[in-house]
Amino acid sequence: MDDFLEVAGRLIAVPSTADRPAELERALELVLAYVGPGFEVERFSSRGKPSALVWRTGPRPHFRVLLNGHLDVVPAPDEMFTARIEHGRMYGRGTQDMKLAALVMAGVFRDVAADLPYPVGLQLVTDEEVGGYDGTAHQIERGVSADFVVIGEQSGLRIVTGSKGILQVRLTATGTAAHAAYPWLGRNALLVLNEAIARVLDRYPVPAAEAWTTTVTVARIETGNRAVNQVPAEATAWLDIRFPPEDTAINGRDAAQVRAYLCELSGVEVVVDSLGPPHRAEPDTGFVRALRAAANEAGFSGAFLRKHGAADGRFYYAAGTDAVIFGPGGDGQHGPGEYADLSTVEPYRRALTSFLRRKIFSGVQHGS
Known part of the structure; x- marks a missing residue:
């Protein structure tokens, strides 16, 4: 956890707002460095917004599961780009929305992707706060596809199956x-x-x-x-x-x-x-049931939730792909008191890891 928080603090310190393309690139490179070597990395750029796709090896596959996280943030005073920890919370711009979640996803991908019997991908984008058209949507237009997508926006380990x-x-x-x-x-x-x-x-x-x-x-x-x-x-x-x-x-x-x-x-x-478009995922699919079971094992209900705000899941919904939002806890999104609840970080990591290793995926061959 200490190593994770050190990297998280450096990531929060990057003022990766839409009007700072160099900082968007810096945030992306920091997370890719956290993933480390030994993986295929495909880079994308659209209208000055960089993004990346990471997978195990070989030509880009159709992914069984894709982990999606964004590294851009809304503007904030300079002091909010210095992370501080108080009473089990990390405060700072992007702590809740959603740099910490993206970093957890990157660590889980790094630790388990090579051992899974199916293709899993890590999708990192830098434009969600300004619409998502040059990140997630751009990658979908370039042929990126998956059976199921987990988006790491804040949810307190509940599962968002619908958003407006x-x-x-x-x-x-x-x-x-x-x-x-x-x-x-x-x-x-x-x-x-x-x-x-x-x-x-x-x-x-x-x-x-x-x-x-x-x-x-x-x-x-x-x-x-x-x-x-x-x-x-x-x-x-x-x-x-x-x-x-x-x-x-x-x-x-x-x-x-x-x-x-x-x-x-x-x-x-x-x-x-x-x-x-809005976003909706069927709550009774095998993927969603498996994710809910993984949240239960981590000590959370995995209750279903609907969000009134738009998110990148709408691009997958429009492409006919089920996507859900599933992230750690926190509060104060886009506000002066934004924070991540650090007590949910380790359960979130365990839940994602357990989900990717569920029996639902047994017998699925890598590259299928």
Whole structure:
């Protein structure tokens, strides 16, 4: 544990944010060095975001199991890039989300990959916090495939079998400019926009408590109007929409179809800025049952969990591959008090190791 924490401290010290490509590379190289020699390493790069894929030997196989971790973090004050340990917790940016989990995955891969009777891979990416399109999605586009994927995002050794998709759009309303003293001579675009937003929220009201339903957050409203004494002729709203797999009005539709749906719903023009699918894994598959049993053996329930935030598992869901989130404990994600619960690190390592060695994989030949 002391050696692990020393390396973890060095990894936390790397300010691997999206705007620092050299630091993204440095974080990736540090974890690859932790894995050590004797493995095949395939490197990828897309729009300045490096990533890597590691496996035992020979040509890249179709993996039976793939361990996925991201090494990028959201911005933070400089002091958060110095790890500190207090009362069984390691504090710092990336401790919970998700450098420690990625490092555990790297260590488990290093220790067991060569002895397994089937191909297992380690996938390390550096762009999850800004969408994942240049890491996990890019590798899938380049032919990386697997039967089952474990993503090491924080879960307290519970198993996340579902997470919401993400849709970010702009609603744009137009009106007619006029002097503010004579508003009846114009048409206020902000009022038109407010009515459009109200129609969207009537369809997707803000829940009073946590609910597995589509949510809409009005993130920003803006107009080019700079005069107070003028009726604005245009206005734009930015919406962040999170949707579960069950929302068939959005899930399974392409950007053009989603745009048409929201145009009809809102009554104004819509631009789709980004659309990412949700993620769902069947909880009764042999892989998930084996992972749950491994969590039980490590002293945790392995209870099922659904997450409202988007993660890289959505790219595997879209490719028809089961993926789950399974990581250690902690709290304070993206906040000033982010920490990893160090009491969960060793159980997490044991659970991953036990899972990869389960009888479910007996008789599976390496390279199959």
